[in-house]
Amino acid sequence: MNSTQMQVTNGNNSDGEREGAKPKVPRRTPMACQFCRGRKLKCDGRSTCANCQRRCIPCVYVPVAAQK
Template identity: 65%
Template structure:
């Protein structure tokens, strides 16, 4: 037996981690049902060189 178990404990203790960023899609991705990566300028908008806009609900 190795004593490696100590480091793996932290992840199991928290049942649900609430991510800080809301998994929200930007306007463009939402309209096109694309998968938005949630970055300030998401990949889809960056690729098209359009403005990435997030609209709060």
């Protein structure tokens, strides 16, 4: 193939994703527990989150409106 000919692609970009396909966006946890909120950690939103379970502390959820 010379420099004036273009290479034909199969519609995939270099990352292996199809064009037009939406990238996966992680789900957002609706509310973080008090510990994760105070330490600014990623809370998984379970009844006892992984951060509290790892530290063996109670996992307490308080709505944001109730804090004020």
